[in-house]
Amino acid sequence: MDLGFAGAKAVVTGGSKGMGLAIAETLGAEGASVAIMARGQQALESAAESVRSAGAPEVLTLSVDMADAESIAAGYAAVSDAWGQLNVLVHTIGPSAGLFEELDDDDWHAAFDLGTMSAVRSVRAALPMLRAAEWARIVTLSAHSIQRQSARLVAYTATKAALSSLTKNLSKSLGPEGILVNCVCPGTIVTASFTEILKDTLAADGLDSSDPHDVMKWVEQTYGHPCDIGRAGLPEEIASATAYLASRRNGYVTGATVNVDGGSDFI
Template identity: 75%
Template structure:
């Protein structure tokens, strides 16, 4: 299927690792010109090399602190100078976790800075470039925990719920411009960072944090949130649906909040 991404300009925030990198790589494979935004110079350099190998010879990694409004503006100024327009903006940035009793006001504010306001600021900075293009798409990554609550990630979930709401609202206000806006809610996804954080915890239960089935077993045992497929997901499985929604091929899906969680009883 031709997604109509050849020569398109795509920006992926948080695109140097995990789901963001998988999305950026898929965009590159489809022929898009890709910019990824993140903080770490080493990860950005590695991501840029990977994207060029995947099919985006002019891919660029842009150092952006998504908690800093000025840094976000500067990042999109770099894209404007390089290409002058954006067809696809994919925003993947999110905060850390924590139980309610463990979070002070500063940590709540940080959660909303990264989980909500980074998306608001990225869209604001990208809009002139999206409007300058022949067609435009925005996809944000929220979380299935906005419908299936987990006490361990209360501030994360609240900030992602707000992002989902903003995304839905944007689909209405930007429809007149022909800019389609959608939200992806990933379930449990086995990324390198997920594995690194939880490998010892799962190992204590005799489970492998790199094995999607073992990961879902641990999720079910500890949080009683199984999925119908009986395994966790992979970054590439988030990338496939995200890239479709971010593509020109998607001509009629807007305002959708799409669960990609292996099947649950939440809609």
């Protein structure tokens, strides 16, 4: 299926690793030029090489701190200088975890700055370019924890719930302009950072943090959150769903919150 990305210009925030990188690679493979925004220059350069190898005709690397409004504005100004218009914005950024009693006001402000306001600022900066393009799409990445609560993710989940609400509202306001806006809610996804962070924790239970079936077994035992197909997901599975929603081929899906979680008891 031709998704219609030939000649398209796309920004992927958080595109240097994990799900963001998988999305950038997929968009590049489909023929889009991709601007990757992330903080670490070394990770950006490595990601750029991967996205070029996937087939992207052009890759921009932009060192942007998504918790800093001026840095975000500067990143999109650089995209505007390079391209002038934009077809796709995919926003993948989220804050870190923490229990309620561990978080003070500054932690909450920081969580919302990164988890919600980064999207607000990204969309605000990208809108003139999206409006200048022949067609345009916005996709945000929320989380299935907005439906399946976990005590350790209290601030993370609050910001992602706000992001999902923001996305729905934007679909209403931008729909008449032909800009389609959707939200993807990943379930448990086995990324390289996930595997490394939880390696010892899962190993203590005789499980492999790189094995999607072992990971889901641990999630079910620890949090009581199973999924219907019995395994965790992979970054490329999030990328596939995101790419369709971000594509020109998608002409009628907007305002959707799409679970990509291996099947759950939520709709």
